[in-house]
Amino acid sequence: MRLKISVLASGAILLDGQPADLERLDGALERAKQNHGQVWYYREAAGAQPPPAGLAVIQRVVRHKVPISLSSKADFSDWVDGQGVSHPRGGEGAAARGAGPRMPEVSIRSDIQEVFARLRQTAAAPGAEGGLAILKPDRTHLVMPRLGATPALETMAKNMDRLVPGDVKRNIAAIAYTLFDAQPGAVPGLAEVSKAIPFLGILVGLSYIGHAVWVFEGHASALAAGCRDADVLIVDSAMRVYLAPAWDADAAAAMRNPNILVHDRATFQLAMIRKAGTDGGRLQFPN
Numbered sequence: 001m002r003l004k005i006s007v008l009a010s011g012a013i014l015l016d017g018q019p020a021d022l023e024r025l026d027g028a029l030e031r032a033k034q035n036h037g038q039v040w041y042y043r044e045a046a047g048a049q050p051p052p053a054g055l056a057v058i059q060r061v062v063r064h065k066v067p068i069s070l071s072s073k074a075d076f077s078d079w080v081d082g083q084g085v086s087h088p089r090g091g092e093g094a095a096a097r098g099a100g101p102r103m104p105e106v107s108i109r110s111d112i113q114e115v116f117a118r119l120r121q122t123a124a125a126p127g128a129e130g131g132l133a134i135l136k137p138d139r140t141h142l143v144m145p146r147l148g149a150t151p152a153l154e155t156m157a158k159n160m161d162r163l164v165p166g167d168v169k170r171n172i173a174a175i176a177y178t179l180f181d182a183q184p185g186a187v188p189g190l191a192e193v194s195k196a197i198p199f200l201g202i203l204v205g206l207s208y209i210g211h212a213v214w215v216f217e218g219h220a221s222a223l224a225a226g227c228r229d230a231d232v233l234i235v236d237s238a239m240r241v242y243l244a245p246a247w248d249a250d251a252a253a254a255m256r257n258p259n260i261l262v263h264d265r266a267t268f269q270l271a272m273i274r275k276a277g278t279d280g281g282r283l284q285f286p287n
Contacts (some may be wrong), residue, residue, distance in 0.1 A: 001037030003028055003066075004076055009044045011051035014124040020161065029064040029161070038107060040079075042071040067107030067139065079105040083244060100102070101177035103242035104137040104217055112225045115139055116214075118131055120171065120229070125210035132207045134193070136178050140190065156205045163202075163270075164207035164232060164283060171256065173230040174203055175218035175239050178260055199234065199263040202270075220244040227254040231285055234270070235262045248274055257285045 005191070013020050015028055032039065039061050043054050061068050069079040078086045081103050089105070109115055119141055122135040126281040131145040147153055157166075164170055177196040180188035194200040197215065207213040216226045218239055227233055233251055235243075240262060244250070252258035252274055260274040277284030 001032050001035040003032050003037060004040045005040075005042070005055055006053065006059060006074065007043045007054045008046065009051065011181055011203060011246070013053055013057060020229070022060065025057065025060060026064075029060055029257075032066050032112065033064050037066060039066050039068040040071055040076045042067050042074055042076060044074070046072065048274065050163075062110045066108050067109055069105055069107070073239045081105070081219070081242075083242075101236065101238035101242075101247075103219060103239070104177075104179050106137040106217065106221065107139045108221050109139055112139075112222050113228075116216075116222070116225045116228065119214050119216075120212060123207070123214045124169075124171075128227040130207075130212070132203055133214040135176055135214065135222075137217060137219075142193075144190070144193065144204065144207075150170075150282055153208055157209045160202070160205035160209050164206060164211060166211065168285070170211045170231040171229050172203075172206050172211050172213045172232045172234065173227050173255075174199075174213065174215040174234045175183060175243070176236040178214050178215060178217045197236065198265055198268070199236070202234070202263070218243050218247070220247075223247060224254040227251040231254045231257040232259045232283065235260065237262050237264045237266075256287050257287075259283045 004016050008014070013025060015025060040155050043050060048144050070079055072080050072086050077089060078088055087105065115135070119133045119135050122130055122141065122143055123182050124130060128145050131143050134142040134144070136142060164172065178196065180192040180196050197203070203213050203215065216222060218226070218235070223244065231270055233255060248260055251260060257276040259272070259276050261270045263270055275284060
């Protein structure tokens with residue numbers, strides 16, 4: 001279910017192209033909430049001071065906890081990301097097939113802290129109950145269960161143990177491209193996910209040795225929540241350019257141990273750009 005809400009410069013409110021008052025809007029938002037819907041929101045003369053109706057609409061969307069996507073065009077043909085950049089709208093599969101990594105359109109959630117709390121809980125669950133947890137732009141999540149032991153995985157586990165020792169279980173967040181080249185309605189498989197996340201093997205290995213590992217896109221509306229309580233953050237170099245200014249400082253402020261690594265797509269190497277503690281180039285966990 002999708003509601004298209006426009007607030008005109010005059011203060012008039014349009015709901016799916018028809019005049020509406022706040023009472024009607026409340027009813028529509030409640031139905032959208034019950035049906036896991038979304039709001040597409042456009043405000044005429046967005047550069048000017050918003051009319052009271054604009055604030056009233058946003059307050060009601062937040063109160064009903066309905067995801068919202070902002071548009072700069074009256075026909076809702078675009079969406080605006082956290083940096084104010086306009087992008088054409090398109091389906092998830094089409095977007096993944098038609099372009100490389102970018103900051104996707106995301107559902108803006110007032111309960112984003114709770115969304116990530118559930119994601120971390122899934123990532124930390126023991127054995128086959130948990131696994132690598134990936135938060136998609138629509139704020140549903142995909143779980144890649146921990147794999148069964150094989151000689152190849154045991155070898156990989158030793159390498160991962162050198163990166164983040166498994167004797168103490170850590171929280172590891174990753175920022176990566178989370179639009180997958182899968183058919184509409186299909187669950188992305190290992191091939192589709194690894195195509196979008198080139199360092200998927202590292203994440204799978206860290207999850208395999210018992211760390212709680214989760215992935216999200218790094219949108220400004222979710223950055224602090226997504227990094228909360230993390231001991232390590234691994235960032236895809238292709239996504240780094242789409243992150244908000246001072247993203248690393250904001251991420252570090254939310255992390256338990258601010259160890260931040262960037263995975264270079266060209267060299268497949270990890271580079272440390274922030275670390276907890278002062279002991280050489282090693283990852284450290286003082287907290």
